[in-house]
């Protein structure tokens with residue numbers, strides 16, 4: 001949960017402006033940057049999924065080509 005330092009509103013990360021400021025008063029919002037930061041293990045998982053799907057595509061193309069000829 002993020003809190004605006006100027007007007008004291010509690011804000012969810014999605015209700016904060018894209019630049020990390022309060023939508024009501026434009027002040028700086030505490031805690032939103034860490035809440036919006038994407039954790040490193042997300043990128044590890046994403047690259048693993050992309051590598052796996054890429055390998056399956058290569059396998060699928062190879063299977064399709066070998067089936068055609």
Ligand SMILES: [Zn+2]
Pocket residue numbers: 004005006007008009022023024025026027
């Ligand atoms: Zn505010």
